[in-house]
Each structure stands twice: as C-alpha cells, then as structure tokens.
Amino acid sequence: MEGNSRTHMILVHGACHGAWCWFKVAARLRSVGHRVTTLDLAASGVDPRPLREVPTFRDYTKPLLDILESLLPGEKVVLVGHSLGGMNIALASELFPEKVAAAVFLAAFMPDHTFRPSHVIEKLFEGNSADMMDSEMKPQDPEGKLPPSLLFGPQITRQKLYQLCSQEDLTLGASLMRVGSLFLEDLQLQQPYSEDRYGSVRKVYIVCKEDLAIVEEYQRWMIQNNPVQEVKELDGADHMAMLSRPDELAQCLADIAEKYA
Template identity: 70%
Template sequence: MDDAKGCKHIVLVHGACLGGWSWFKVATPLRAVGYRVDTPDLAASGVHPMPLRDVPTFRDYTAPLLDLLAALPAGERVVLVGHSLGGANIPLAAEMFPEKVAAAVFLCAFMPGCAARPSKVLEKFVEENWLDFMDTEMKPQDEEGKLPTSMLFGPKVAREKFFQMCSPEDLTLAISLMRVSSLFLEDQQVQQPYTQERYGAVRKVYVVCTEDYAIVEEFQRWMVENNPVDEVKEIAADHMVMLSRPGELVQCLQDIAEKYA
C-alpha cells in the first residue's frame, strides 16, 4: 500500500434512487491501491433504514454525509464526489464544512452556484424538459403537500437514458436495488444561496460524461459555463459511468486526488 495514497480520503455520494452500492466497481480498486473510500447511503437510500416519508427536507436526506464529515478528525480533508443528484448534496456539505473538503467533484451531476438558490439548476432541468422521464413515477407523499414529491425511475427510462452502455446484469441489479427517492425541489426552493466565502471557495472539478442521455452533455456544460470550476475532465460514458466505465473513472478520480488532496 502506498502510504501517500493511504492518507487520501475519497467520499463517493450517490444519486437519486441509488445507494452507496452503485460505487462498488470504483470503490474496490481505489481501496486496493491505498485510498480510503467511503460510500455513504443517504437517508432513505441503499440500506439506510429510514423510509422517505421520514425524510422531509434535503438536509435530512443529506444527514449521513454531513455526519461523516462532522466526525472527521481536525485537519483531515476529503475529495468529495457527487454523482447526478449527489451534485446537490456536496455543496451543502461544502458550505457547512469547507475546511474539510479538498475538492468537490461533480460527476455528470447537478451543480448549484452561489448566485441563486440551490434549486435553480434543478428547476431549469425540469421546466425545460431536458430529460424525458418516461415511466418514472412521481407522486405526492401526503395530501397536504408538506412532504417532498416522491420519485422512482422505471425500467424503461433506466435502460434507455441512464444505463444504455451498462451490461444487462448491471441494469438488472440496479433496478432491483433502486428505492423511492425525491429531487427535494420544494425544500431546495426555499433555501438561501450558498456563500462565496464557504462553498464558493472550495476547489471544484466537473467530470463531463459525453454519452449521458439523462443529464445530457449540453446541460452539463451549461452548468460549468454558469459556475466556472478549476478543471473539467471528460469520459465517453453514459450516466452510470461508475458501472459502464469504472476503470476510466477510477483513473480520473486518482488523478484528481493526487492533484487536489
């Protein structure tokens, strides 16, 4: 084990309806070469025991990640990687713990800026119909509308928009493990913008996936243009790059960790 790498800590944050399990092809080789890797399940995701109805806010949803950072020893910094909706979780973590984030990495992910409320990129994505949600189920959780709208990707949208470069086995596994989630749009619409002094000061890398049919390349690049980052990298992969092109992603994350951590 490389002692220098052993000091480097990478935290991989999954997207909506997924869980820490989605990183298994990436976490394993990174650990094998000496990195410390965490793949937390966000609330009501993966094997986290809580049901979505008990997760009323985006901060509640992000709590397992925030708890992980809060527990880090003083002086320890992580490379924080957010995939898809996980790109909305890592700015909240960076806003709260900027001193603990060596770099925030957005992997074909939503990326809020500091000039508008956190929901802006999600609102644009939904309102301008950047994704045909197909057989995705979206429905209210309660009659009063106090809880966030629930969301579960169907097999058709998963196969055609998210996993089109993945193996049939990976698609089968993912569909069996997906859980009802939410974009938490309603809650994020009432939050204040993140600050330039905290989240804004954290170094950022955007990894564009050029064959992504979910958050398409054009939308990824629009976010980068509107919220410039320290570096942009590219992988010719679909949205589920960690399953379809794990070797390329592992190399990409190693390069980022060696440069920023």
Template identity: 70%
Template sequence: MGGSKHIVLVHGACLGGWSWFKVATPLRAAGYRVDTPDLAASGVDPRPLREVPTFRDYTAPLLDLLAALPAGDRVVLVGHSLGGVSVALAAELFPDKVAAAVFLCAFMPDCAARPSHVLEKFVEGKWLDWMDTEMKPQDAEGKLPTSMLFGPRILREKFFQLCSPEDINLASSLMRVSSMFMEDLAAQQPFTEGGYGSVRRVYVVCSEDYGIVEGFQRWMVENSPVEEVKEIAADHLVMLSRPKDLAQCLADIADKYA
C-alpha cells in the same frame, strides 16, 4: 498510491452507496481511503422517504461523516447526479474539510441562485424525457417532498444504455423511492462564497449521458466555472459502465487536489 488520501463517493437519487462498488474496490486497492455512505432513505438506510422531509435530512449521513472527521482531515467529495447538490451542501457547511468537490455528470449549484435553480432549469428546459418515472405527492397537504422512482424504460434507455444487462438487473432490484426535494431546495438561501464558493471544484463530463445530457452539464460549468473539466465517454451510470476510467480519473483528481 493513494497513501492517506480520502475520497467520499456520494450517490444520486434512487441509488445507494452500493452503486460505487466497481470504483471503490480499485481505489482502495491502490491505497486510497474510500467511503460510500448511504444517504437517508437510500441503499440500506432503514428510513422510508416520508421520514426524510428535507434535503438536509436526506444528506445528513454525509454531513455526519464530515462532522466526525478528525481536525485537519480533508476529503475529496465526489457527487453523482443529484449527489452533486449534497456535495455542495456539505461543502457549504464544512468548507475546511473539503480538499475538492467533484461533480460527476451531476447537478452543480452556484452561489447566485437558490439551490433548486439548476434542477428547475433542467426540468423547465425539458432536457430529459422522464418516460415511465413515477412522481407523486406523499401527502395531501404537500408538506412532504414529491416522491420519485425511475421505471425500467428510462433506466434502460436514458441512464444505463452502456451498462451490462447484469448491472441493469442489479440496479433495478436495489432502486428505492427518492425525491429531487425541489420544494425544500427552493425555500433555501443560496450557498455562500465563503462556504461552498471557497472550495475548489472539478466537473467530470460524461459525453454519452442521455440522462443529464452533455449540453446541460456544460451549461452548468459555464454558469459557475470550475478549476478543471475532465471528460469520460460514458453514460449516466459511469461508475458501472466505465469503472476503470472513472477510478483512474478520481485517483488523478485526488493526487492533484488532496
């Protein structure tokens, strides 16, 4: 049973806290305390993307959650996809409040390069055919981050290929315009060994992920070794396609590290 163990599930770009509903429910039933915050301009957060100029602004709801924790409380942070960078930022700022940082088929920064490095390697290496993804500037001056919205084809073929038609329809109706915040992340200093680098990390590889493919996931682990690597035979939206397997995996991690 989860007892007082606290798990925070952090969604990826264009998604929201809603994406965790199939995983949060069994974890709560097993006794874990589970939070699924909406990051800024995501889920039911009312702000449009143009009011979220930086990655720190985007991650602020997660940072506020950690800042509000009582003294001595520590959480297991789980980041999916771009949520991995949000988890890294949270661990950098609140290392004493993070029992473990879990990267679920997620972008995982290191402490040697700027936070944008893994995203740049992913884009430059052409690890993904972006298909019908819409990326466009938000302003003529380029002061705001480039917006991003996944189209129906890339969702169906690269992210949700093992999900039910019902889950694809649900997700398609709840998607919001987001960003990878590449410009802002490229301007930030690397995370530090004393902050993010001091937090224990676990990587959960999704071996049938066609979005962030297994080869790139394992490259990130080689680039910045972790305490433990786990694997689930799942697509990118593992929380929808393999929720029971994922809930058990996260429960095991929480029991070990929290």
C-alpha cells in the same frame, strides 16, 4: 494508478440509488491504497428509514454531514457527487468548506452561489432534455408537507440511465433502486450558497459524454454558470459512469485526488 492512504474520498450516490452503485470504482481505488467511503444517504440503499421520515434535503444529506463533522481537525476529504449527489456535496461544502479538499461533480447537478440551490434542477426541467419517461413522481401526503416521491421506471432506466451498462448491471440497478425524491420544493426555500464558503471550495466537473439523463450540453451549461478549477471528460460513459466506465472513472478520481488532496 498509485494509491495514497492519506487521500480520503467520499463517494455520494444520486437519487433512488445507494452506496452499492459505487462497488466497482470503490474496489479499484481501494486495491491501490486509496481510502474510500461509500455511504447511503437517508432513506437510500440499506438505510432503514422510509422516505416519509426524511422531510428535508438536509435530513436526506445528514449521513454525509455526520461523517464530515466527525473528521479530525485539519483532516480533508475529496467529495464526489453523482447526479443529485452533486447537491449533497454542495451543501456539505457550504457547511464544512475547511474539510473539503475538492468537490467533484460527476454528471451531477452543480449549484452556483447566485441562485437558490433548486435553480439548476429547475433549469433542466424547463428545457426539453429532462423527459422523465415512465418515472413515477407523486405526492407522499394529501397536505403536500412531504417532498414528492420519485422512482425511475424500467424504460428510462434502460434507455437513459444505464444504456451503455451491461445487462447484469442493469438488472442489479433495477432490483436495488428505491423510492427517492428531488426535494425540489425544499431546495426552493433555501438561500443561495455563499461565495466565501461553498464558492471557496475547489471544484472539478467530470463530463459524461454519452449521458442521456443530464445531457452533455446541460453539464457544460452548469460549468459555464459556475466555473470550476478543472473539467475532465469520460468518453463512452452513460449516466451511470461508475458502472459503464469503472476503470476510466477510477483513474480519473485517483488523478484528481493526487492533484487536489
């Protein structure tokens, strides 16, 4: 895995997680010369805001949008979104297509440019593959003006998210996860992303073959629904591939960066 300091990768976490979940992959990529940014989305990781101060999905995504807005003219990045983070990099690609060398979806929700962004989340919950088990999903306010909160329970964390991770990584995840949201109601109000902006960004999908949260069948449905430039696979990777298969994922991202950036 050879590094290229001109390649800038931004790694975006999923719901209830933070920049911390990328520590293994970021260290591996940086050790060979890649430039890597891991960030906390609003009300995530060490970001001090509580969820109630983040009323919309765009507010939640703002830390990523701020980074893209600050890039120098002509500078491009490789965006990597995990799980719900796929929705964040899709919004970023819609707003800043000229700054995205490639959008990489890691076992992630990947919207198309035909339906509203919420469509790919709704479809998962329509089937039986989205058993949330002991997760807590509840309203934040009596009026329903704020997005419902989400917190993964210990059973789903152990059995569907981290089932192939070490006991140490499971303990780390369980101790650092925060209350988050899917922002589904807000995403239902948004117009579909455009073909000439979001649709013009080159996309790669990384299928995690042992994912029990967003199962392989559903990952492949999203690829069929919104064809990408390239599909890669990670064998033996659960939903938290950055923890269960960090070497393989780091190599995969390095290969993508070399090809598209």
